[in-house]
Amino acid sequence: MRKAFVSTLVALGKLDPRIMLVTGDLGFNALEEFRDTLPHQYLNAGVAEQNMLGVAAGRALSGRIVFAYSIIPFVTYRCFEHVRDDVSYHNLPVCMVGVGGGYGYGILGSTHHSLEDVAIMRTLPNTAVICPGDPLEVAAAVSAIIAAGTPAYLRLGKAGEPNVHAGPLTNFAIGKGIVLQDGTDVALITGGTMLETGRDAAKMLAEKGISVRLIDLHTVKPLDRALVLKAATETKLIVTLEEHGPIGGLGGAVAEVLSQLPSHARHLTLSAPDAFAGDIGSQNYFRRKEGLTAAGVTEAIRQAFSASERG
Amino acid sequence: MAILSAATLRELQKTSDQMRLDAITMVHRSKSAHLGSALSMIDLLAVLYCHFLTVDPKNPKWPDRDRFILSKGHGGSGLYAALAARGFFDRSVLEEYGRDGGRLAVHPSAMLVPGVEASTGSLGHGLPVGVGMALAGQRDKKDYKTVVMVSDGECDEGSTWEAILAAGNWRLSNLICIVDYNKIQSFGRVDEVMPLEPFADKWKAFGWGTEEVDGHDHEAIAAALSRIPFVKDRPSVIIAHTVKGKGAKWMEDTVASHYQSPTDANLAQAQKDFSCSSDA
Known part of the structure; x- marks a missing residue:
């Protein structure tokens, strides 16, 4: 799912310079394509997720569409109030992108598992919670999130998920099963x-x-x-x-x-x-x-x- | 050479007096708190809004405007007084402060009030958001400046220091942070609760240019702002030494000024003290 996310964002980012990717110093073997292809639309905010979400909001208040990327606990639990106040309350086009849904990080242990994220992110007004089921759905979701221009949480698997859908989704809509x-x-x-x-x-x-x-x-x-x-x-x-x-x-x-x-x-x-x-x-x-x-x-x-x- | 003319200084004093009276009136009417935090930064806000910031009250979202974020959102009454003084809305709107169905919450909302750039209230949010705005301006090669006012207590927050580190690293010379250093935080004096000294050295170590000013001296504030950026290609911090509750003689420099609402007698006293400019 991670690869589908990045390749979709690279393709869309080339067409729309407003699209930005911000990372909390994670994404080795995943984000390089975006970083190297669209360096002016990329930012490594360091290991500082609260500031990353504030910066994402500040850039969104300046006309950008921002995807803020990290492992799920760090882009949800760690900076929850920054998501709530800076992103959701201001109703900004910022998407929190979390990797490693559920037990995705396996042997890394409970600090890296995400079994509460949907529950807490779902409490935030203005904010969509989207859990794609395969890479094809990731691609469709990223496009839909950009088009919506409002806050979203995108919960990805870790890596290597197979496609379940037969082909690219032409009828994907946020909020429609x-x-x-x-x-x-x-x-x-x-x-x-x-x-x-x-x-x-x-x-x-x-x-x-x-x-x-x-x-x-x-x-x-x-x-x-x-x-x-x-x-x-x-x-x-x-x-x-x-x-x-x-x-x-x-x-x-x-x-x-x-x-x-x-x-x-x-x-x-x-x-x-x-x-x-x-x-x-x-x-x-x-x-x-x-x-x-x-x-x-x-x-x-x-x-x-x-x-x-x-x- | 002076930055401000004698006439401008007189005008700023008059505006500051009016803003103080407005803040005291708002907090009195709503029987709310945080007056001391508003009054310590009134002179800074007066210089910002009536001298320094390039803004268009008729077009609050003008893309090239300077941005101001009140990160210490609990001082909202001071910000509202400044926005009214600058003409973002009529002073009669100030009556909505803390009123059922009104727009002026104690902590300002960008969703409700023209001229408020970012909704604040929880400490440690304003500087990260300001860093994002400044970064956008830098990358877009725009001339606008982003000014963020933080409290001294807010410098206990880790997210504030995350932003200070990032702004130094990204060389945001278009970013100005002003610390309203009134030496009193929520539940005690800064030097007792969580001392910040050597404060300027900390900012310098994080890559910022620093100046310290008397935060009630309009000329000194304007002069410091005229020297921005203090260090080429670096963000600037003005550490403004202020007095909590400045101008409210019954509560100046007390922890209680964070909480006490003015009594009727206090309000009458303020009306007398600031009567020279109270023409509304």
Whole structure:
């Protein structure tokens, strides 16, 4: 996803000199292309994220469109109030770009994991929260963020994610989910770093005779309420799947919609636990441990669907 | 040779008096706090807005304007008084300070008030944003200057020093920081809570040109501003020695001036003290 982000930004930056990339001294083997191609639109702000966000806001107040890049905890938790006051409150075209969604930084440990970022960034008025599910979606999201000209948080995986979509997205819109596959039994709502897992789980569930509507909800804010409400009336089980803690992320956002209904299908939330890592391991290790694999997701949904069928 | 003529100095004194009375009136009416922080920087604001800054009150977003950020947003009443004095809005708007449904919050909002460049209130934000503005001006080869007023207490914030380091590194000669060094922070004297000395040396070590002035001497302030940048290709800091609550005799140089709202008697006293220019 990182490569797609940088190559898209280079291409768009060549066309629009207002586009800037600011980094908190990170991006080795990733940002060089932008730095070397568009040096006047690039800035390394050093290891100082609070100042980086203030500088980004100051430049946006001077007509720039700024992408501020770092590993997720440093561009969200570390400088949260600078995002809130300087970027969101002023409603500026600044995009916080975080790499390493969920357990992406694996063995680097809990300081580098991001299991709370969607929850806190979603609380900020004016600010979109976008979690692309593959490189193609990253490219589409970057273009959409620039066109919107308002604050955004872009949550990327670390590196090496495969494409899930068949080709470039021509119909991508911030706040509009994408139905990847229709189905009537289960609505599987996912996105971000779990999109591939969700797709694979949907296939496995089909083999077990369970019809899955696979919804790619890349934008957690603003949420595509209509798509969620439609799924709630047309399927028997709503599932949210995310590589994030259980509080305030995609599951929470969907629950906020469902809870307003007089009644609705059961909502199964699949997520990482509300816990720091108790041991160390790779991203795949933690995903297996927490049931965030295609097999784990398939089994959890199968059990919940059987239970709801039994009533 | 003097920078300001005798007539200009008289006019600035009159404006400063009016601004002080306006700030005291706003804080009295709203029964709010932070008056001492507004009054210590009134003379600096008067020189900035009525002598130094190139701005167009009729066109507050004019792209080539000088930028001023009040990073110590709690002194908003002083900034509003300055904006009114410079003609960004009528002085009657000052009645909206702290009023239900009004636009003038204690901490200024750029979303609500013409002439306010950046919304502030949480300390340690203004200088980073100002660095971004100055960087944009430098890269665009524009002549505008960016001026940021910070408090002494605000120099406890790490983000302030992040910005000081970056501005020195990026040689932002179009950036001016003014420290309203009134020696009293929120809950105590600076030299007791978190001493800043040797203060100028710290800025110098971070690559800034520095001058220290009497922050209530209009001529000295204007003279310092006329020498910007103090060092070629470097950002400039004016360390302005001020008195917290200056002009409010009942609270000058006290920690309480950060919190106390003027009484009716205090207001009457101020009206008397500043009556020579109170014509509104």
